[in-house]
Amino acid sequence: MDLSYGAEYEQYRGEVAAFLKANWPLEGDEAGLSHAEQALVFRKRAIEAGFLARSIPKAYGGSEQPADALRGQIIREEFGKAHAPGDARGIGTMMLVPTLLDRGEEWQKQKWVGPTVLGETTWCQGYSEPGSGSDLASLKTRGELVGDGWVINGQKIWTSGAHRADYMFCLVRTEPEAQKHAGISYLLIDMKQPGIDVRPLKMMTGTSEFNEVFLNDVKTPKDWIVGKRGEGWLVSRTTLKHERNSIGDASATEALFKGLLDLARRSKRGGQPAIEDPAVRQRLGEIEGYMLSHKYSGYRQLSAQLKGENPGLIATMNKLNSTNIAHRIAKLALDLLGDDGMLDPQGQGALMGMAPKGAPGWLSQYMSSLGVAIAGGTANIQRNVIGERGLGLPRDMAVQRSK
Amino acid sequence: MDFGLTEEQQLLQQTVAGFLENECPPVRVREIFESEDGFDETLWKGMLELGLGGLAIPEEYGGAGLEILDLALVAETLGAAATPGPFLGHALAGLAIAAGGSDAQKQRWLPALATGDRLGSVALVGEDGGWLPEEWSLAPGAALTGKQRFVPFAHQADLIVVGTAGGGLSVVERGAPGLEVSAYPGVDRTRRVCEVGFSSTPAEALESGAGAADRLRDAGLVLLAADALGGASRCVEMSVEYAKTREQFGVKIGSFQALKHQLADMAVEVEPCRGLVWYAAHAMDHVPEEAAHAAAVAKAHLTDRFMQVGRDTVEAHGGIGFTWESDVQVWFKRAMFDRAFLGQPAVHRERAAADW
Numbered sequence: 157m158d159l160s161y162g163a164e165y166e167q168y169r170g171e172v173a174a175f176l177k178a179n180w181p182l183e184g185d186e187a188g189l190s191h192a193e194q195a196l197v198f199r200k201r202a203i204e205a206g207f208l209a210r211s212i213p214k215a216y217g218g219s220e221q222p223a224d225a226l227r228g229q230i231i232r233e234e235f236g237k238a239h240a241p242g243d244a245r246g247i248g249t250m251m252l253v254p255t256l257l258d259r260g261e262e263w264q265k266q267k268w269v270g271p272t273v274l275g276e277t278t279w280c281q282g283y284s285e286p287g288s289g290s291d292l293a294s295l296k297t298r299g300e301l302v303g304d305g306w307v308i309n310g311q312k313i314w315t316s317g318a319h320r321a322d323y324m325f326c327l328v329r330t331e332p333e334a335q336k337h338a339g340i341s342y343l344l345i346d347m348k349q350p351g352i353d354v355r356p357l358k359m360m361t362g363t364s365e366f367n368e369v370f371l372n373d374v375k376t377p378k379d380w381i382v383g384k385r386g387e388g389w390l391v392s393r394t395t396l397k398h399e400r401n402s403i404g405d406a407s408a409t410e411a412l413f414k415g416l417l418d419l420a421r422r423s424k425r426g427g428q429p430a431i432e433d434p435a436v437r438q439r440l441g442e443i444e445g446y447m448l449s450h451k452y453s454g455y456r457q458l459s460a461q462l463k464g465e466n467p468g469l470i471a472t473m474n475k476l477n478s479t480n481i482a483h484r485i486a487k488l489a490l491d492l493l494g495d496d497g498m499l500d501p502q503g504q505g506a507l508m509g510m511a512p513k514g515a516p517g518w519l520s521q522y523m524s525s526l527g528v529a530i531a532g533g534t535a536n537i538q539r540n541v542i543g544e545r546g547l548g549l550p551r552d553m554a555v556q557r558s559k
Numbered sequence: 560m561d562f563g564l565t566e567e568q569q570l571l572q573q574t575v576a577g578f579l580e581n582e583c584p585p586v587r588v589r590e591i592f593e594s595e596d597g598f599d600e601t602l603w604k605g606m607l608e609l610g611l612g613g614l615a616i617p618e619e620y621g622g623a624g625l626e627i628l629d630l631a632l633v634a635e636t637l638g639a640a641a642t643p644g645p646f647l648g649h650a651l652a653g654l655a656i657a658a659g660g661s662d663a664q665k666q667r668w669l670p671a672l673a674t675g676d677r678l679g680s681v682a683l684v685g686e687d688g689g690w691l692p693e694e695w696s697l698a699p700g701a702a703l704t705g706k707q708r709f710v711p712f713a714h715q716a717d718l719i720v721v722g723t724a725g726g727g728l729s730v731v732e733r734g735a736p737g738l739e740v741s742a743y744p745g746v747d748r749t750r751r752v753c754e755v756g757f758s759s760t761p762a763e764a765l766e767s768g769a770g771a772a773d774r775l776r777d778a779g780l781v782l783l784a785a786d787a788l789g790g791a792s793r794c795v796e797m798s799v800e801y802a803k804t805r806e807q808f809g810v811k812i813g814s815f816q817a818l819k820h821q822l823a824d825m826a827v828e829v830e831p832c833r834g835l836v837w838y839a840a841h842a843m844d845h846v847p848e849e850a851a852h853a854a855a856v857a858k859a860h861l862t863d864r865f866m867q868v869g870r871d872t873v874e875a876h877g878g879i880g881f882t883w884e885s886d887v888q889v890w891f892k893r894a895m896f897d898r899a900f901l902g903q904p905a906v907h908r909e910r911a912a913a914d915w
């Protein structure tokens with residue numbers, strides 16, 4: 157165990173701070189650019205300096221730094237303090253990029269990784285369909301090779317961000333004769349084309365972050381496929397693995413807990429700050445135990461990965477663990493809000509990786525913590541995975557039969 | 560940065576685990592559990608031969624000079640096997656003297672503790688209760704009079720480090736006049752506890768008792784958290800094993816999704832905690848400013864998890880799990896000890912809250 161919190165890291169913090177002082181906020185003409193444009197300009201510089209896209213090879217537009225959870229933490233802290241744009245968030249950086257790096261063709265990595273980590277290109281994930289959620293491999297959207305391109309017909313649902321995305325990574329049935337899982341391919345699709353019809357769906361928070369996507373003779377070139385025909389299921393498993401493993405979410409959990417402490421300081425109980433109420437303190441304390449466990453569990457997995465060791469059982473449970481903690485935080489937050497908990501979140505969007513500010517934000521977190529537990533594999537599906545793959549318990553009989 | 564164990568540390572854990580597999584299998588645990596005094600000379604001697612008596616005692620006083628993390632890794636392994644015996648009290652007595660003793664006091668006591676020629680224990684709770692140094696109530700002095708409660712293996716101990724009012728520490732030796740020991744009917748029969756009475760009993764105060772008291776408390780919390788991690792992990796393993804072998808309705812019960820999900824939830828309670836225990840132990844020697852907080856959170860969190868998972872383990876075993884025959888009760892009761900000894904989770908959460 158070597159956490160050398162000492163001089164080396166303090167010096168590094170100084171380097172980060174000096175970079176930020178020189179580069180953010182933008183000045184001169186650049187200060188007049190739009191929010192999004194400013195973020196792009198700044199990210200390019202931050203990647204060059206080695207502070208963002210740290211796990212992405214230089215050849216594909218990243219900064220290729222040795223993984224180091226403490227440095228990552230320092231960067232997040234200093235960038236946060238300076239209100240500077242951090243790594244581009246979203247399903248593209250979280251899921252598509254690792255999948256392309258793992259399974260993509262060289263030209264695909266060249267074309268998409270860089271712009272995606274910059275936040276210039278955005279993606280949506282076309283997996284779920286009306287009849288296929290947990291049993292994703294039963295999906296029906298069809299893809300046929302006609303000449304040198306795919307023609308795709310069908311419907312996707314719950315597609316987050318489809319209304320903004322440039323592209324969709326999508327699971328499509330291309331081999332109808334093959335057995336269930338072997339008939340699926342992983343295709344990349346340009347969202348800006350006539351056959352695509354995106355219809356927003358209103359979420360319980362009142363905003364419309366996800367959509368129905370109708371695909372009607374949608375076209376995509378023959379080689380916009382990741383992996384071979386019929387390998388889409390396996391390819392998508394690499395992405396799900398990345399989604400479940402995303403260790404960074406431990407620091408999001410920590411930020412959420414700190415936000416909860418702030419809420420407890422600001423809320424009142426019997427005329428006193430709620431944080432002074434022993435019952436509140438106990439609940440906060442319980443959550444702190446879960447939060448710190450999750451945090452150091454992330455450190456441990458990162459170190460194991462770096463040494464090429466298999467972290468084991470733990471790798472199957474990060475998602476369930478973090479959604480469990482988010483639920484506990486949400487419930488206490490609602491209690492702290494007191495009567496304000498009867499109000500509507502007023503169209504606050506889903507909050508990913510940030511501590512909410514103000515009552516509407518916390519009310520939205522109260523709801524969106526549920527969305528996170530469903531998206532990307534429900535809590536029950538996670539328990540199946542932990543039980544069967546993690547603990548080696550016998551497989552589910554019904555699921556076996558449906559293969 | 561490396562958040563992981565060294566090869567030596569992994570080897571230490573494997574060595575202890577291997578020893579326990581041979582010398583302390585569940586049948587042996589049961590024999591000791593059922594015995595009159597819960598103390599097995601042969602097992603303890605074997606542990607001493609492995610060097611477990613003085614792991615964290617400085618080398619100059621005959622110990623191995625290792626860190627709290629190493630000690631915690633051993634505690635975890637002992638917890639996994641529900642190892643009966645005086646390891647906890649002995650280790651804490653050594654740490655207290657190493658942290659608070661004058662050089663002469665260390666010379667006098669530590670080498671014999673390191674070899675295990677003498678067995679140590681700690682007596683912290685006074686008659687009015689209270690595990691924390693600021694709650695200790697026994698009046699300090701060259702002679703002690705009063706009672707201390709929940710002293711592990713006081714019957715066998717050759718020297719007892721006693722917590723006194725104001726957060727001081729004193730050493731009382733076996734055979735001292737006025738020293739009286741009587742065993743409690745403790746629930747955890749792998750770690751027996753006693754009441755110790757003093758009446759004008761000669762005691763020697765450790766030179767710098769006060770600073771040492773906090774280190775003693777935090778090290779104790781870390782070792783309990785580690786024991787709980789080991790015990791809780793073993794509970795999950797036992798339950799999973801049982802679910803893979805026991806059949807009902809013509810199939811292994813582990814194929815029933817309700818049970819599978821309960822087992823998955825148990826694993827999610829325990830497995831993510833490993834890093835927290837490591838961190839709390841590591842902080843004791845390397846991140847002093849966070850050590851007290853991390854130790855408090857780890858003790859509160861892990862002993863709570865162990866208790867919950869212990870209950871779940873009984874349930875996962877059905878009727879057999881509720882019997883005296885079943886080994887499950889051994890771990891279940893160890894969880895009750897870990898939770899209460901050195902203070903309930905709520906006490907330490909309240910302390911941790913002071914740092915927010």
Ligand SMILES: Cc1cc2nc3c(=O)[nH]c(=O)nc-3n(C[C@H](O)[C@H](O)[C@H](O)COP(=O)(O)OP(=O)(O)OC[C@H]3O[C@@H](n4cnc5c(N)ncnc54)[C@H](O)[C@@H]3O)c2cc1C
Pocket residue numbers: 280281282283284285288289290291313314315316317366526527528530531532533534535536537540555
């Ligand atoms: C906020 C949000 C964003 C989303 N974003 C996207 C996106 O961008 N792209 C995308 O493709 N999808 C997205 N989804 C969809 C999500 O992946 C699915 O909702 C999820 O996989 C569950 O599928 P379902 O809704 O069909 O529920 P169902 O599969 O019908 O599940 C209903 C209930 O049955 C349980 N259940 C089902 N099967 C089993 C089983 N074998 N064992 C035990 N219990 C079972 C489930 O746990 C659940 O409780 C999003 C969902 C939400 C809520």
